[in-house]
Amino acid sequence: MSGKGYGRASGAGTVINAIATYKGSAFGIPIWTHAEVELGTDFKGIEADITLDDELGEANNADTRLIKRCMELVLAKYDLPPRGYVRTRSEIPVGSGLKSSSAAANATVIATLDAIGEVMDVLDAIRIGVKAALDTGVSITGAFDDACASMLGGVVITDNRANELIKRVEKDSDVLVFIPEAKAFTADTDVNRSRLIAPWVNIAFELALEERFEEAMTLNGFLYCAALKFNPEPMLRALECNARGVTLSGTGPSFVALVDGNTASLYEVWSDMGGRVLRTKINNETSFKYHYESR
Numbered sequence: 001m002s003g004k005g006y007g008r009a010s011g012a013g014t015v016i017n018a019i020a021t022y023k024g025s026a027f028g029i030p031i032w033t034h035a036e037v038e039l040g041t042d043f044k045g046i047e048a049d050i051t052l053d054d055e056l057g058e059a060n061n062a063d064t065r066l067i068k069r070c071m072e073l074v075l076a077k078y079d080l081p082p083r084g085y086v087r088t089r090s091e092i093p094v095g096s097g098l099k100s101s102s103a104a105a106n107a108t109v110i111a112t113l114d115a116i117g118e119v120m121d122v123l124d125a126i127r128i129g130v131k132a133a134l135d136t137g138v139s140i141t142g143a144f145d146d147a148c149a150s151m152l153g154g155v156v157i158t159d160n161r162a163n164e165l166i167k168r169v170e171k172d173s174d175v176l177v178f179i180p181e182a183k184a185f186t187a188d189t190d191v192n193r194s195r196l197i198a199p200w201v202n203i204a205f206e207l208a209l210e211e212r213f214e215e216a217m218t219l220n221g222f223l224y225c226a227a228l229k230f231n232p233e234p235m236l237r238a239l240e241c242n243a244r245g246v247t248l249s250g251t252g253p254s255f256v257a258l259v260d261g262n263t264a265s266l267y268e269v270w271s272d273m274g275g276r277v278l279r280t281k282i283n284n285e286t287s288f289k290y291h292y293e294s295r
Contacts, residue, residue, distance in 0.1 A: 003117070005037045007110025009287040011092040012099040012149035013175065013256035014249045015157075015217045016208050017224050019194040020201040022161040024145030025208040025216065026099070028153040028283035029175055029256075033090040033100065035107035037071060037115040043083040046071050050104075051089045062094070066101060067108040069132040074112040077120075077128070086111065096179055097250030101138045102146040105129030106287060122288045126151050127163050140191060146250070153284045157208055169211060170284040176243075176266050178234050178255040180275040193227045214245025214258055221247030221255070228252060234273060241266035258282075 011031040018024025048064035048071075072082045086108055092100040109125050126147045133139035133147075141160040148156040148165055157167040200223050207216035218235070225232040225248050234255045238246040243266060246257040259266060263279050270277045 003039045003115040005111040005113065005115030006035065007037075007107045007112075007114060007287070008032050008034045009103040009106035009110065009150045010153065010283050010285070011103050012146050013177065014097070014146075014220065014247055015155065015213050016145070016201065016205050016220050017194075017248075017250060018141045018143070018145050018158070018160045019191060019251070020198040020223075020227075021205065022141055023157075023159055023202075023205050024141070024143075025155065025157045025205070025213070026145045026149035027155040027171065027175075027213075028149045028285070029098070029177065029280055030283040030285070031091045031098070031278070031280070033088055033092055033103035033107045035067070035086060035088045035104070035111035037084060037086045037108070037111040039080075039084040039115050041081075041083060043085060046082050047085045049085075049087045051087070052093070053089070053091045063138075065136040066132055066138050067104055069136050070105050070108040070129055071112045073128050073132055074109055075116070078116060078118060080116060084112075084115070093179060097248070097252050097254040098177065098179070099143070099146040099150055099250065101133060102129065102143050102150040105132055106147060106151045110287065122151060122286075123148075123163075123165060125288065130163060151287050153286050155213055155282070157205075167209070171213070171282050172284075173244075173258045173282050174261065174263050175280050175282055176238075176257045176259055176263055176270065177249070177278040177280065178257075178270040178273070178275060179278065180253045180273075182253045190228065194224070197223045197227050217245045217247035217256075217258070224248050224251075234270065237269045237273070238266055241269055 015025035050062035130142040243257040
């Protein structure tokens with residue numbers, strides 16, 4: 001058994017955080033994680049390495065359990081031995097709420113499939129990464145919503161308990177991302193406090209089902225800022241700058257805003273609050289298409 005494979009998947013921003021109700025919504029953003037897989041009988045097991053881009057620095061002592069588990073699960077599905085090497089290189093800051101884990105899982109699954117010359121249903125590929133996230137404890141719900149947004153692009157709505165994709169729509173919008181210097185990891189989230197806000201998160205979810213995504217994400221943001229003890233000031237500043245929708249992304253600390261056209265005022269305001277500000281758009285590109293085109 002030998003071969004090399006490549007894959008990539010995007011980051012994502014939140015519309016509805018699924019921790020409270022297991023129902024979520026997210027949208028792709030074009031910041032990428034790339035994966036390279038090499039197979040061979042000379043490997044004793046699965047080895048792994050993670051690198052972040054130059055701006056973010058080297059990921060020293062990064063936890064490689066997730067990408068190793070993704071590779072292991074794909075190989076096991078095709079009755080292949082767990083021997084090989086996986087490397088990921090990411091533009092997505094870890095612990096930021098921008099779905100770095102989902103992107104790493106998806107990219108690794110795609111690269112492993114590419115290395116062994118197999119193509120599977122895209123939702124089945126996503127579910128492998130979700131299982132790996134649960135197995136390694138990097139996610140509370142499995143983050144099927146985040147994984148779908150990362151792999152499929154566009155705006156997705158999901159039932160994370162059933163790993164079901166309810167809806168996917170393509171949407172054109174400018175996006176601003178505020179990335180504070182602090183980190184916040186999903187595994188450390190106070191789930192009990194999040195579950196207290198479930199009735200109101202359900203209201204936000206109903207708005208998302210009606211494709212009123214800007215309203216849904218803004219309600220979601222204020223609810224989770226309260227539950228997770230984040231200062232909502234970045235949201236209020238965004239609304240003052242006429243953002244159409246803004247929310248805490250995932251379990252923070254980043255915030256994402258959907259903006260019509262003029263992003264300059266919010267870019268300046270968020271820049272003055274410290275951290276980094278990324279100006280981008282919703283990614284409607286499907287990462288799995290990259291897998292098919294590379295074969």
